[in-house]
Amino acid sequence: MLDKAPNQKLSALLENFGQALAAGDIDKAVSLFQEDCYWRDLVAFTWNIRTMEGRDQIRAMLESQLPGTKPANWAIAESEDATETDGVIEGWITFETDVARGFGHIRVKEGKIWTLLTTMAELKGHEEPIGYARPLGAKHGSGKNRKSWKEERDEEAAELGFSRQPYCVVIGGGQGGIALGARLKQLGVSTIIVEKNERAGDSWRKRYKSLCLHDPVWYDHLPYIDFPRNWPVFSPKDKIGDWLEMYAKVMELNYWTSTEAKSATYDEEKKEWNVVVRRDGKDIVLRPKQLVLATGMSGRPNMPQFRGMERFKGDQHHSSKHPGPDAYAGKKAVVIGSNNSAHDIAAALWEAGADVTMVQRSSTHIVRSDTLMEIGMGALYSEQAVENGISTAKADMIFASIPYRILHEFQIPLYQQMKERDAEFYGGLEKAGFMLDWGDDNSGLFMKYLRRGSGYYIDVGASQLIIDGSIKLKSGSQVEEITEKSVVLEDGTELPADLIVYATGYGSMNGWAAELISQEVADKVGKCWGLGSATTKDPGPWEGEQRNMWKPTQQEALWFHGGNLHQSRHYSQFLALQLKARQEGIPTPVYGMQEVHHLR
């Protein structure tokens, strides 16, 4: 028998909270939080992505936002029950604001709110045509010269960007641009997605042939259409490419392939962008009100500058340009770097019969894929989770409900478990001379991803090749120079090479803004990604949310969208709602606009 008592306790608290907010009694509302408390808001209150930490920050936010937000109708979400575990009551909640309906999550300790997540679900009067509200499709009745669905689609394709301007242009048609495009389409925000490749999905297809997603299928769904139940756990790159292509088609996106964005400037007076794109050999100027850069969470490739590179006689390229191993059977390959791409490429080269050496310049965090799936993700994203009723949407919300300030505390014990479970494996790597780390505070992979987006390898087999020496390892020494046919390290080692792959990572996404718009705008916006955790490659001060992602930036009408499939799915909802509200002229007073502390 389900214990209904937590429902009663939570309902009472929500009623108190709602009454205090309705009465504008901020003191009372704040007093309902623990001293040690967090309120994470995704757009509903702040028109921003923002975590308020502690009562003072919550008070300050409410003082600014409460009058305009007019929240009401706080309740436990329909057909959900609150639960109580170890003295913490948890529940799904709904609420409304003056302009929107919201969904959220709450944790209550000792009768007071410990964590609160508020998210915007839909704008009132601008609900998606879905479920009961889906379009009819057929046009019942009759009328002279009615247009068919196809004629309307063809007309839209012919007009949009030419005789009619889109409200929004998204640069980059990978999973980020596609997921956002689908949300915007649903919301009736006219959008063109600009993609330089010939086909949607090519950004995956064109990478090295052994590439598969490192995240499992349950984590990877796009909005609206889940992967079917026969979909592989880890999608091969061409298969995910095909899925993205069909998705862009059936979601009726205005997706411009073979189109390169050349420049963008913001017209402060007209409040619109001039985006020059090259399509079919012709320059076209698009004039959207909003511009989204969805060119990947990685910015431009970091190509290192080593002495002597110019004289190298073999093939050398950044990992993003690596064509795959087929041309290198029997050749000597040196891979500079030791993160995901470096491992994947080294293993594929070895499999194809190349002689491969990996140059590890700094320590790397490694977790085995199986272990990560089971311990790191299983509770939220797995077949078992689905069976337990944790839909992907719920999993996303649970993950979002844990404030970044304390997320590492939840992560550390999981990685401790992984370390113990795979002790022998890690022993083997150390014996092979591989430099391991677990993140500055032992919080592992997710935190590294959120903080710096690099510094790890999810092992799917390459580590064993390093352990057994199939992939040779040079560890702990930097590159001194490149000669005509070798890589020379600072310790004097010379590694003969027919191929050098620089798996040396990527810059910040604002590099794309520098390239497309101007260095000035890139600097004004500042670094993207990272939390300000004061850990390696994520300098402080603490910012509490990922910099510049999915939220207003210091450049009016410029937005960044990116990340893995999970983030593309989840955050596209909130970015799409922000854009829709602006299109509709709904007031969007942004609270707590981030400051710029770092330029790249």
Add this chain to the structure above:
Amino acid sequence: MLDKAPNQKLSALLENFGQALAAGDIDKAVSLFQEDCYWRDLVAFTWNIRTMEGRDQIRAMLESQLPGTKPANWAIAESEDATETDGVIEGWITFETDVARGFGHIRVKEGKIWTLLTTMAELKGHEEPIGYARPLGAKHGSGKNRKSWKEERDEEAAELGFSRQPYCVVIGGGQGGIALGARLKQLGVSTIIVEKNERAGDSWRKRYKSLCLHDPVWYDHLPYIDFPRNWPVFSPKDKIGDWLEMYAKVMELNYWTSTEAKSATYDEEKKEWNVVVRRDGKDIVLRPKQLVLATGMSGRPNMPQFRGMERFKGDQHHSSKHPGPDAYAGKKAVVIGSNNSAHDIAAALWEAGADVTMVQRSSTHIVRSDTLMEIGMGALYSEQAVENGISTAKADMIFASIPYRILHEFQIPLYQQMKERDAEFYGGLEKAGFMLDWGDDNSGLFMKYLRRGSGYYIDVGASQLIIDGSIKLKSGSQVEEITEKSVVLEDGTELPADLIVYATGYGSMNGWAAELISQEVADKVGKCWGLGSATTKDPGPWEGEQRNMWKPTQQEALWFHGGNLHQSRHYSQFLALQLKARQEGIPTPVYGMQEVHHLR
């Protein structure tokens, strides 16, 4: 509080039933059925699609099949509860046979079985790789020269049909061929689908431009990938075409486009077919063990032979060849026929500005789309049904659980309701001279569909055009002759015409067998479709299931698959399992092979 008593009653009955079957006590088993009883079996017991009506037929089936089937473990399906309404207990059940796991539905009256549905869910040892068993995708570990997913797919495409023969060839790549192909792919039955059009989905795209599905989205899902929640209620033809195309691609079907099946002969000795197909201008001989005709539930177009047709100077064609109205603005069009296609085409011609006359030769059953959705389908296939927990899979099973012998009794009151609700509408049609019917026994549209697949129009607007005279109607007279520029009726009316559309329906599917294989095989197999209901166009004797559909035919290794999206989805499961069992050499003793009573 859910009443658990029905569970106890049903469990007890299932235990008795199971024990009797396990003990081979057929008398006892039969005694657990009502006198007036039905057992519909989809493959699980009969390796056929078969309804046993009454105790004698059930006894005869058990005497033949029980020893080989070895059914066991009869139980209420997991996490389902039996319900009791008006003295009828209903429940979802599971069971096993020697080789398979089954799912079913039962209705119990006065403690005895009234209706029983048994269906095969999966073959033991040949379960689909789905959910927990889905493929890994990535190949963890390492190995020299491993192939990527794409390389394996490319290799399969290059080999299958050339150096390696498919087990099964499906002729026709519409929704039927595609749904079956997806099931077979999942079961590891190598299959080539042969489609004459350039792209999957073209069989929809190439039809008249205003065409939309007449069935609603909840009724139309394909296996494995549901339409998303933003999908229109009635899919426009090009949109469903795009969906089918993406589906064939992401389900990894071996789908040969622009390929025409030219002939097929069965080699009795080798037990395989020789199927000659023309692809890229070259004849290729495929040698599958099984051949499926999935060329649509409609057979070849019925082109009428009217005196003088050859001298007509305008355009004349069968409705299946109608290019759409665009060329006929300001022209005079005569549409011969008064079913779905006739109405859709007449309305589109009127909308485009043609002067249209419909020639109604016999009465037609008309229901308004809204009314049909609400009263005819709402309980099983609607947004409300989904909200009530009736998934499409469950709706299919509920529909399948009502024996065809009594299905009309469930239908008659629904159509009586529709008649009353839309009395004014029908009055208008009669006043316009339109001849209406409700089926021979007033059982309406579904029964007409199952019995003859024709004789109705689901009104989406054309009827109003007839009521108000926008589409002119000539009713009750047959065509006498066609002149150079008119249609002359038996009553002497002459209808001037620039265009004549013969919306005169289709023949039986075994016509395709005559065309592809031989008239002899077509006659051996006999008529497809229809129940033997002794109603118009469905002559008796009573056969109890649709003739020749999705089950063994009198021609070894020849199968027919077709119907609307619902049937393509639902019955593809059972056809795929029959084919898989044969591929694996599992004994498939067919019970109650149908006799041939009609040739076409």
